[in-house]
Amino acid sequence: MAELIKIDNVTKDFPLPIRGKKLRAVDKLSLAIESNTVYGLLGPNGSGKSTTIKLLLGLLKPTEGRCLINGESVADPSIRKNIGYLPEAPYYYRFLSGTELLVYFARLQGIQKRDAKALAGNLLERVGLEDAGGNRLGTYSKGMLQRIGLAQALIGEPDLLILDEPLAGVDPIGAAEIGALIRDLKAQGKTILLCSHLLSQVEALCDKVAIMQSGKLLAEGSLDQLLVSDEDKSLLIKNLDTESRERIVKTAISMGGQVSVNRISLETLFQRLVARNKRSNSVSRANEEGENE
Numbered sequence: 001m002a003e004l005i006k007i008d009n010v011t012k013d014f015p016l017p018i019r020g021k022k023l024r025a026v027d028k029l030s031l032a033i034e035s036n037t038v039y040g041l042l043g044p045n046g047s048g049k050s051t052t053i054k055l056l057l058g059l060l061k062p063t064e065g066r067c068l069i070n071g072e073s074v075a076d077p078s079i080r081k082n083i084g085y086l087p088e089a090p091y092y093y094r095f096l097s098g099t100e101l102l103v104y105f106a107r108l109q110g111i112q113k114r115d116a117k118a119l120a121g122n123l124l125e126r127v128g129l130e131d132a133g134g135n136r137l138g139t140y141s142k143g144m145l146q147r148i149g150l151a152q153a154l155i156g157e158p159d160l161l162i163l164d165e166p167l168a169g170v171d172p173i174g175a176a177e178i179g180a181l182i183r184d185l186k187a188q189g190k191t192i193l194l195c196s197h198l199l200s201q202v203e204a205l206c207d208k209v210a211i212m213q214s215g216k217l218l219a220e221g222s223l224d225q226l227l228v229s230d231e232d233k234s235l236l237i238k239n240l241d242t243e244s245r246e247r248i249v250k251t252a253i254s255m256g257g258q259v260s261v262n263r264i265s266l267e268t269l270f271q272r273l274v275a276r277n278k279r280s281n282s283v284s285r286a287n288e289e290g291e292n293e
Ligand SMILES: Nc1ncnc2c1ncn2[C@@H]1O[C@H](COP(=O)(O)OP(=O)(O)OP(=O)(O)O)[C@@H](O)[C@H]1O
Pocket: 014, 015, 023, 024, 025, 043, 044, 045, 046, 047, 048, 049, 050, 051, 052, 088
């Protein structure tokens, strides 16, 4: 599969109000995302997910490294023509109706007025807002705003969708509908990069995930790779070292047996990595303080 997104050793520092100090939001991050995948970017609050997305969209400039989409630098604004973006906290004019907002964004993309109206109707239906198109955005609930934001991201049928927390504030039925929409987009050949804290939904939707903390990558890969943990293979055959276990697996397969491996959940992997990383960070901080004394 072709590589659509490349994040190449990217670091992003934000200056702090204290002279000479800076906050490292993204720390030497490298990722490659193939086209036609649903890719989840995960991590605790403040781990650098939204910053990574803004770097990918060319809305922020990296302190070091580079981001490429389709082999082109994201510093070139024309790259964004083929990207739909749902921001983390979308802010829309509260006095526009849902339909007017979509027509406005469609017109910005150069779509003719008449076509824009038909498109708005179609998009409202796709995100389950067909009855609310005439209502002002000021009256929309959080989940409805999220849905209209998603409709906005779909204008122009972009090949790449970057969705920063598309399920935030959406009720479980709405989340299932948005999940189905994302699957449908993938079936149409689109690539979807999303951030979410709803790990069970991520697990059901994504082909691959990256887990970040403090701007660094903790783990990356397909769910099949990540969730079949070495530790948990011992759930089936206990108390054996890796070599013996592999021999047994090989023997079992050569004898025509089927070896099933228990998967841990994405939630477990996430909690485990974050807790482990926190522990090792506090040990290294304690060591540094010890050295400074
Ligand atoms: N414009 C900015 N100026 C200064 N610091 C920033 C800026 N944007 C983000 N940060 C800091 O960078 C870090 C990463 O923030 P980011 O928004 O990327 O996190 P996140 O992983 O998206 O978190 P969340 O899950 O809460 O959305 C945080 O410590 C945040 O305070």
